[in-house]
Amino acid sequence: xxxxxxxxxxxxxxxxxxxxxxxxxxxxxxxxxxxxxxxxxxxxxxxxxxxxxxxxxxxxxxxxx
Numbered sequence: 001x002x003x004x005x006x007x008x009x010x011x012x013x014x015x016x017x018x019x020x021x022x023x024x025x026x027x028x029x030x031x032x033x034x035x036x037x038x039x040x041x042x043x044x045x046x047x048x049x050x051x052x053x054x055x056x057x058x059x060x061x062x063x064x065x
Contacts, residue, residue, distance in 0.1 A: 009034035039065065 002019065009015050015034060042065055043056050051059075059065045 005032070007032055007034050009037075011037050 004016055004018055006014050007017050017032065019032070043053070046056050047053075056065070
């Protein structure tokens with residue numbers, strides 16, 4: 001059924017992922033991105049909420065992140 005596909009993750013290598021069940025104009029999605037690693041986007045999300053890079057570093061040093 002073509003429900004699964006292999007994709008390359010920069011940190012974890014080849015992963016098997018499940019495709020979306022929907023089709024647009026009869027075609028499956030192409031160019032799916034791998035899932036983010038745990039904490040990969042933490043700094044950018046905190047920056048959107050107004051945290052400075054120094055505050056994020058302090059949270060990392062305190063093992064909060």
